[in-house]
Amino acid sequence: MMTPVNLPAEIHFGRGIRSRLIQALPPGPVLFIAGKHSRKRIEEEVIPRLEEREFRLFCGVSPEPPLEEVEQARELGREIGAVSVVGWGGGSAIDVAKSVAVLLPCPGTVADYFYGRRTIPGKGAFFAALPTTAGTGAELTANAVLRDPATDVKQSLRGGDMLADIALIDPDLVRDCPPDVIAGSGFDALTQAIESFLSRKATPVSRLLAGQAAEKLLFHLQNAFEGNLEELDFVTEGSMLGAAAFGQSGLGAVHGLAHPIGSILHVPHGVCCAILLPEVLRWNLPAARDAFTELAGQLGCASPEELIDRIESLRKMLQLPENFRRYGLEARHHAFILANCRSGSMKCNPRELSDAEVSELLERVS
Template structure:
């Protein structure tokens, strides 16, 4: 390493089966009334009432915001912040997928710093006051948002996903209980699993990677390679669910400290304009982007290939890099990941949006971290290639 590196994680991490029960004690140490940021599905499953019970046992009052119906928007942030202030809450518990956690991150910062969440995009404004305490509890194994200082909020006025990264957005406590992921349906398990894989792969390939992020990323990739298909086909397999929960958190730690790359830069505009869930859009793009980048990261991509096919670890780096791309394409097929066309996006509408998506991808800054940084024309061509990309095809993206 030529320069020093930084590795930020939550103050406390509770991981493992029945870790959920720690929420009451952790909340009591940080405040007297919690706003639980969640969604209707979590309420139906009983997780919200269970959370309120744990809080009540520690004499912590609670209010509940269940308005997160999709990927997080500035509207959700505004609504939940208004509820927090009206109810007099002094801490936040996020319970759900990455959308709930990202919404809560924004509330925690705005509650003490004020303003509009978009002001913090690109470092234009730095949170100079500590956020109110935030306990993050994921119920999917994907985003790793419980262990990152990143939030992604859609600006509903211009359909731009605002990627905001500052230390203030890091949750104080992460509670990762694999028992909460048992209820995830196959489609969610697939999408969030490949989302975690894309986080780990991009963190490892990023120009900003360093030894600590490499350790987390490699561990996450190994866990995903060994357990994602099992969790997908047998959702009740708790060992596989536990491994995927750990992998998602490790991948989150890795990319939060090393940054993501071209996949995420391209993915956010697709989500903002065509409302494709983030995990799916990452999965749709990952194999094609790796083909595009391969010649500029042979050695690192070879390490990925050796994780997926340990029996072929003796092969050359060039051969193992090919294995990495082929293995991830095969995994996407096995998980029934559709391409953009298969998702139902109209081709004419997609083509018309390519110019804006390309601009928004570059503005995010993520493509600059990629081993191969595309020119504008290359990025536009890559968007077009991804529209009807065939995971079974041997055709390479040039």
């Protein structure tokens, strides 16, 4: 059965496309939620064009954003009666903005919805997303990854209608990223594309998008990392297509494990993906050989094994680590990871992992 395609109502891609933001917003107060590096650009390019419109700027969203920041930003939005929320930044800023937009009219605390004590009833404020990294795909998805520092739980806020009303994906914004961010977020995007392709819930539509995404990322990421900014446009496009794919198909065990590991050891998400992807692919191979062979062929590799080698070479060229040694992953962390890895992503993984098998896999990347 084909499921409907869940994507923002409007997706615009291209250099300079961010200039369409103001005209896309409905009349009324607007709350901007941004990463710390985006403040200058917003103040110079956007705020002068708001004219009489009331606004607030919540700037400096933390990585792995804590629930408290969503609360603070929601308060700021309520102060001005915001009718639109603009998320401008990396995945964290967009996820906070997405959460604030949908929870603006809702009673109770953000934690009530994060832990499922209350259900998000529907649509919140108008929501526009402008990504400044090519990787997370948060601008196209209907969930927001948040963290509760009190419990170290990192999981998705879901429910109601959390998709952006408009996503403006402008490669010019990504050009501000330093190379290590291009490497990490790009590897996240590559992981998302590959996990989407191999997902149990993949559809012909999601596979088409995921294959295209993986191709653009695998072929262009290294050059973008080395400073060829034209190549970054392909990486940004690949990230967008991958997000459109996994929004339909879900992900896999890399993402299932990356969330609790990232949460407890504070490993950047893209780095988690880079460490876990080859090992998880080796595990998945016996259960997904046909799809894996198809993907390898699309990417110019003679076999899935050759594709895994190629991914490992890319990881090395991007100067990303091959294990969690520097982050101190130890056996004592396994219980927390096991207790928190059974998310929707894990259910999409093509081959099941028992608790003992997860522990063995973690040993191999420690």
